[in-house]
Amino acid sequence: MGWTERLQHWLQSLFSGEPGGRRIPERLEYAAPAEDETPVMPISGGRGAGGQPAIAFRRNAVFAAFNTAVPVSDRHGLAGRKKELARLIDAVVKQRKHALIYGARGSGKTSLARVFGDLADEAGCVALYGSASEGADVDGLFRPFLDELPLQRGIAASIPADKPLGIQQIANLFVQGVNQRTLLIVDEFDRVAAERTRHEVASLLKLLTDMHSTVQIVLVGIAGNVDGLLAAHPSLRRHLAAQPVAPIERDELAGLLRLCAQQAGLSFEEEAVQTIVSAAIGSPYHARLFGMHAALNAEAAGRDRIVLADAQKGLAEALAEWSDLTPDMCRVFERALAQAGSLRGMIALAGVLAAHAPILTFERLTAAGTDLFGEELGGATAVDRTIGLIAPALTEDGMPGELQFADSLSPQFLVLMANGAARTRDAASVARDTLDARELLQGVGL
Numbered sequence: 235m236g237w238t239e240r241l242q243h244w245l246q247s248l249f250s251g252e253p254g255g256r257r258i259p260e261r262l263e264y265a266a267p268a269e270d271e272t273p274v275m276p277i278s279g280g281r282g283a284g285g286q287p288a289i290a291f292r293r294n295a296v297f298a299a300f301n302t303a304v305p306v307s308d309r310h311g312l313a314g315r316k317k318e319l320a321r322l323i324d325a326v327v328k329q330r331k332h333a334l335i336y337g338a339r340g341s342g343k344t345s346l347a348r349v350f351g352d353l354a355d356e357a358g359c360v361a362l363y364g365s366a367s368e369g370a371d372v373d374g375l376f377r378p379f380l381d382e383l384p385l386q387r388g389i390a391a392s393i394p395a396d397k398p399l400g401i402q403q404i405a406n407l408f409v410q411g412v413n414q415r416t417l418l419i420v421d422e423f424d425r426v427a428a429e430r431t432r433h434e435v436a437s438l439l440k441l442l443t444d445m446h447s448t449v450q451i452v453l454v455g456i457a458g459n460v461d462g463l464l465a466a467h468p469s470l471r472r473h474l475a476a477q478p479v480a481p482i483e484r485d486e487l488a489g490l491l492r493l494c495a496q497q498a499g500l501s502f503e504e505e506a507v508q509t510i511v512s513a514a515i516g517s518p519y520h521a522r523l524f525g526m527h528a529a530l531n532a533e534a535a536g537r538d539r540i541v542l543a544d545a546q547k548g549l550a551e552a553l554a555e556w557s558d559l560t561p562d563m564c565r566v567f568e569r570a571l572a573q574a575g576s577l578r579g580m581i582a583l584a585g586v587l588a589a590h591a592p593i594l595t596f597e598r599l600t601a602a603g604t605d606l607f608g609e610e611l612g613g614a615t616a617v618d619r620t621i622g623l624i625a626p627a628l629t630e631d632g633m634p635g636e637l638q639f640a641d642s643l644s645p646q647f648l649v650l651m652a653n654g655a656a657r658t659r660d661a662a663s664v665a666r667d668t669l670d671a672r673e674l675l676q677g678v679g680l
């Protein structure tokens with residue numbers, strides 16, 4: 235077995251067999267992705283109408299179906315999140331805890347939070363969404379909710395418009411002014427850089443718990459662990475449900491891809507789906523992105539079926555596009571791989587591990603490396619060299635020894651590069667196709 239196969243094998247064992255355990259209410263059941271892949275009619279109802287070529291409609295349908303820019307808001311479109319939803323419902327709706335939803339960029343945090351809000355709403359809570367902005371203090375984080383908050387009559391007039399609200403005031407307002415169960419979902423909380431604000435938010439959560447507030451807070455942000463977002467008081471931990479946004483399992487990602495294809499009037503050959511699922515390493519963002527490129531290739535060839543060659547070409551195109559947009563990171567990876575020699579597999583492994591859980595430690599990489607490649611190629615010395623090679627792409631802003639890729643979307647591309655995806659086609663055709671893709675994307679509103 236080559237290292238790629240071994241890695242795949244090892245990954246599959248990682249993904250499989252985790253017992254679900256938790257109950258899930260009946261209504262959370264999703265429509266299973268269609269088993270047969272009979273293409274449905276494309277969304278382009280008026281094909282050929284208005285003098286436009288039918289092909290443009292189909293392309294637009296591909297862009298719409300595989301869109302990577304819009305979070306999922308419909309529960310039926312949310313793949314592989316039953317366990318997360320059940321845990322959030324249990325902790326937040328039933329046990330009345332606050333929650334923290336965290337994970338990598340593109341892992342599906344906003345999508346999960348939206349669908350969860352929707353379900354909580356159905357369960358009788360008012361769910362309100364907001365987004366943190368850089369430099370916001372607690373007033374900046376919570377004041378925007380006041381307009382929509384179900385405040386008792388007369389309370390709104392007592393809120394000072396010209397002075398920032400402090401945490402005690404906000405807590406009093408929530409406790410005395412709101413008697414309906416309300417969830418405030420604060421997305422992009424990672425943008426709040428000030429330690430002081432993060433600390434104050436933790437104190438506010440604690441105050442709200444102590445005061446038996448009917449208002450609960452759900453924070454959402456990019457982080458590798460709880461400490462990355464919130465320097466939570468130890469006593470807060472009991473009242474805070476930390477919900478990591480884990481990689482999506484292979485079958486669920488495959489189902490998602492089939493569904494997207496179906497919406498665009500296309501269908502996937504099984505090998506093509508599996509190739510994309512492998513490259514996405516659990517990430518819905520990458521699955522959609524790679525799927526879109528593959529679908530465009532099938533479409534360009536005038537086929538309804540997305541075949542393996544479309545998927546392979548799509549991966550190379552997605553990689554080329556990423557390297558155009560992130561040239562510095564790409565150069566770091568190129569250099570690392572060029573110097574890696576027998577450590578190529580270890581570099582890919584670092585990408586795979588980071589795609590699974592963003593925080594890389596020497597220990598984690600050593601354990602997996604030894605497991606996979608043995609002591610010589612995967613042990614401590616090999617790990618030191620591997621980390622050294624990719625160091626310029628890593629940051630260490632949490633705890634010492636906890637490394638993360640500065641660009642949390644990049645690990646999948648590193649793995650593609652290590653797999654040699656860029657070398658499957660000559661540079662000129664990559665450049666040409668990327669240009670095509672770019673032209674196509676203009677004005678589509680992605």
Ligand SMILES: Nc1ncnc2c1ncn2[C@@H]1O[C@H](COP(=O)(O)OP(=O)(O)O)[C@@H](O)[C@H]1O
Nearest residue numbers: 302304306312313340341342343344345518519
């Ligand atoms: N569970 C899921 N099922 C299907 N698509 C998903 C899922 N989670 C995320 N996506 C898609 O992946 C992309 C990134 O999702 P998003 O929720 O915005 O991630 P994040 O907030 O973590 O950056 C979006 O296109 C979204 O539609």
Ligand SMILES: [Mg+2]
Nearest residue numbers: 343344345421
């Ligand atoms: Mg988001």
